[in-house]
Amino acid sequence: MTTEALALLVFAPLVAGLVVIAAPRRAAAPVAVAALLTLPFGLWPLTLVVWRGETVQVALAGFAPPLGIVWRVDALALTMLWLTLVVVLVVSLHALTSFPPASESGQRFWPLWLILIASVHALFVSADLFNLYVTLELVTLAGVAMIAIGGKPAAMRAAMRYLLLGLMASLFYLLATALLYGQTGTLDLYQVGERLDDGALALIALALMVTGLLVKAAIVPLHVWLPAAHGKAPGPVSAVLSALVVKVALYILIRLWFWSGGAAGGDGAALLLGLLGALAIVHGSLAAITQTRLKMLVAYSTVAQLGYVMLLFPLASTAAFRAVTFHMVAHGVAKAAMFLAAANLLHALGSDRLQRLVGADQRHGVNVLAFALAGVSIMGLPPSGGFVAKWMLLEAAWRQQGWGWVAVISLGSLLAAVYVFRVVALAFAQPKGGSVRASVGARGGGRFDTTALAALLLAVLAILLGFASAPLVALIDRGLPPGMLP
Amino acid sequence: MSSAFVYVLAASAVFGVGVYGLIVADHLMRKLLSLNVMGSAVFVLILTVGGATPAGPDPVAQALILTGIVIAVAATAFALALIVRMFQETGLTSLRGRDDDD
Numbered sequence: 143m144t145t146e147a148l149a150l151l152v153f154a155p156l157v158a159g160l161v162v163i164a165a166p167r168r169a170a171a172p173v174a175v176a177a178l179l180t181l182p183f184g185l186w187p188l189t190l191v192v193w194r195g196e197t198v199q200v201a202l203a204g205f206a207p208p209l210g211i212v213w214r215v216d217a218l219a220l221t222m223l224w225l226t227l228v229v230v231l232v233v234s235l236h237a238l239t240s241f242p243p244a245s246e247s248g249q250r251f252w253p254l255w256l257i258l259i260a261s262v263h264a265l266f267v268s269a270d271l272f273n274l275y276v277t278l279e280l281v282t283l284a285g286v287a288m289i290a291i292g293g294k295p296a297a298m299r300a301a302m303r304y305l306l307l308g309l310m311a312s313l314f315y316l317l318a319t320a321l322l323y324g325q326t327g328t329l330d331l332y333q334v335g336e337r338l339d340d341g342a343l344a345l346i347a348l349a350l351m352v353t354g355l356l357v358k359a360a361i362v363p364l365h366v367w368l369p370a371a372h373g374k375a376p377g378p379v380s381a382v383l384s385a386l387v388v389k390v391a392l393y394i395l396i397r398l399w400f401w402s403g404g405a406a407g408g409d410g411a412a413l414l415l416g417l418l419g420a421l422a423i424v425h426g427s428l429a430a431i432t433q434t435r436l437k438m439l440v441a442y443s444t445v446a447q448l449g450y451v452m453l454l455f456p457l458a459s460t461a462a463f464r465a466v467t468f469h470m471v472a473h474g475v476a477k478a479a480m481f482l483a484a485a486n487l488l489h490a491l492g493s494d495r496l497q498r499l500v501g502a503d504q505r506h507g508v509n510v511l512a513f514a515l516a517g518v519s520i521m522g523l524p525p526s527g528g529f530v531a532k533w534m535l536l537e538a539a540w541r542q543q544g545w546g547w548v549a550v551i552s553l554g555s556l557l558a559a560v561y562v563f564r565v566v567a568l569a570f571a572q573p574k575g576g577s578v579r580a581s582v583g584a585r586g587g588g589r590f591d592t593t594a595l596a597a598l599l600l601a602v603l604a605i606l607l608g609f610a611s612a613p614l615v616a617l618i619d620r621g622l623p624p625g626m627l628p
Numbered sequence: 629m630s631s632a633f634v635y636v637l638a639a640s641a642v643f644g645v646g647v648y649g650l651i652v653a654d655h656l657m658r659k660l661l662s663l664n665v666m667g668s669a670v671f672v673l674i675l676t677v678g679g680a681t682p683a684g685p686d687p688v689a690q691a692l693i694l695t696g697i698v699i700a701v702a703a704t705a706f707a708l709a710l711i712v713r714m715f716q717e718t719g720l721t722s723l724r725g726r727d728d729d730d
Contacts, residue, residue, distance in 0.1 A: 208688065209687070209688060272692055272695070276695065276699065279699055279703065283702070283703060283706055286706075286710070287706070290710060290713070293713070293717060294717075295714075295717055295718045298710070298713065298714045298717055298718065299714070299718070299720075299723060301710065302656065302710060302711070302714055302723060303723055305706075305707055305710060306650070306656075306659055306660075306663070306707075306723075309663050309703055309707070310647075310650055310663060310666070313643075313646075313663065313666045313667055313670055316667075316670050316696065317643065317669075317670045317673065320670055320673045320674040320677055320692075321673070321677070323674070323677060323678065323688075323689075323692075324673075324676075324677025324678065325677075329688070
């Protein structure tokens with residue numbers, strides 16, 4: 143049963159993506175929707191097993207490692223799969239309107255979209271260093287293609303830069319995989335952890351692998367590709383890139399560090415990763431504050447929020463792990479909402495320059511509301527999911543007397559408040575001369591359509607995560623890394 | 629000096645050349661070629677670490693390289709298509725300069 147469920151998660155979107163390419167246009171929408179709607183049925187049986195505290199494990203074609211490849215779903219993987227499901231379903235609702243499957247743009251969008259979903263699923267269930275490389279490459283290629291989909295020069299350049307850096311990062315990762323395989327004779331994540339000794343070769347391999355993943359995860363100072371790539375991509379694409387695609391690299395990094403002996407890098411390396419995270423929080427937030435375009439502001443906010451995840455490495459306690467995993471979910475939902483709302487405002491106003499937002503609340507109230515609600519979670523104000531995540535992280539840092547981390551977490555929230563309020567204040571400001579200038583270049587803005595609904599739905603979910611955090615925390619607790627401090 | 633050591637040294641040198649080319653080159657085609665050079669270095673390294681065992685060549689290493697080559701070909705084809713498209717849209721073959729838009 144669980145084997146079929148796992149296969150469904152990966153192959154339903156993959157096959158649907160290929161069918162959409164080949165099938166006649168009018169078949170695109172039913173095929174895509176049908177594939178998306180089967181995904182919960184794949185995830186549910188897995189959830190039942192993991193909730194009992196077990197791990198789903200499938201050796202593909204019956205070959206055990208080191209020769210064969212294993213798919214494995216534990217609580218961390220399941221949490222990420224649930225985040226993927228929720229974000230993907232709601233963003234698809236947006237895409238059904240913004241990229242109609244039967245249209246020219248939809249014909250380009252939907253195959254890539256479905257293949258991206260299949261790749262992300264395959265990545266989260268992989269428990270094999272090389273399989274992770276293949277899926278990471280697939281995710282990157284699909285992501286790059288989707289950034290370039292609109293054909294605007296700025297987007298093409300951003301996609302090109304992302305592609306080159308992404309391929310370079312993949313090769314760093316592959317080189318490290320080769321070294322680790324040479325030393326341990328296995329590619330299985332857990333076996334590598336057991337067999338790794340802490341010699342110079344292992345350290346070089348870990349350094350290469352971590353560097354590659356930091357590029358993919360856009361951690362300062364290796365974030366240079368992210369703002370343009372996420373800021374210039376079409377709305378649904380930005381949403382899923384920020385919510386899921388960058389998290390994918392962080393997921394592998396966390397796996398590597400706490401499950402595969404990456405911590406052999408030592409306290410110094412962990413501290414360095416934490417400091418990079420702190421730098422990301424400060425730099426990303428300050429850069430977001432100085433942006434003049436809404437989508438670029440949101441993109442820099444992603445740079446900042448990813449920094450919080452890095453604080454897990456120096457803290458290295460189960461409390462911090464719980465907080466950071468919760469943060470990845472909360473940020474994923476809130477950031478997808480923010481990007482969708484920003485894209486809707488851009489579409490309606492004809493430009494996403496911040497000055498154009500003046501008076502937007504009158505004509506585009508739903509989108510402004512969605513942005514503000516998501517902003518509450520990003521700032522970490524109660525009662526949102528972001529608040530719960532940051533509170534747990536503060537508590538974890540406090541308990542270990544990491545006053546520096548406490549200061550950085552608090553500063554990050556303060557700076558986030560500045561850039562979120564800047565947008566919200568402009569949107570609620572009275573336009574000069576009384577008339578709403580937003581009508582210039584407006585394209586059917588005031589309507590309440592599915593694009594606005596999708597943004598609002600995710601924003602409400604981001605808030606609800608704060609009220610209903612218990613089940614998610616309980617799920618995360620079923621898959622804590624082995625041998626961690628409480 | 630064992631033969632494996634020579635291979636490792638060669639792979640590292642070729643990888644370094646690739647990284648250098650990727651950073652220094654201006655034309656996108658050259659950057660892409662540099663990535664391919666880096667890839668070749670990794671394949672040599674995999675062949676070295678999993679090369680000859682007493683029982684014969686390691687099948688896992690062979691499979692990794694084969695898969696790696698397929699991915700490298702696909703990624704290269706995709707990058708070439710993107711370069712051509714970018715040239716058609718912007719007339720540029722490098723990433724120099726600032727992003728200007730609207």
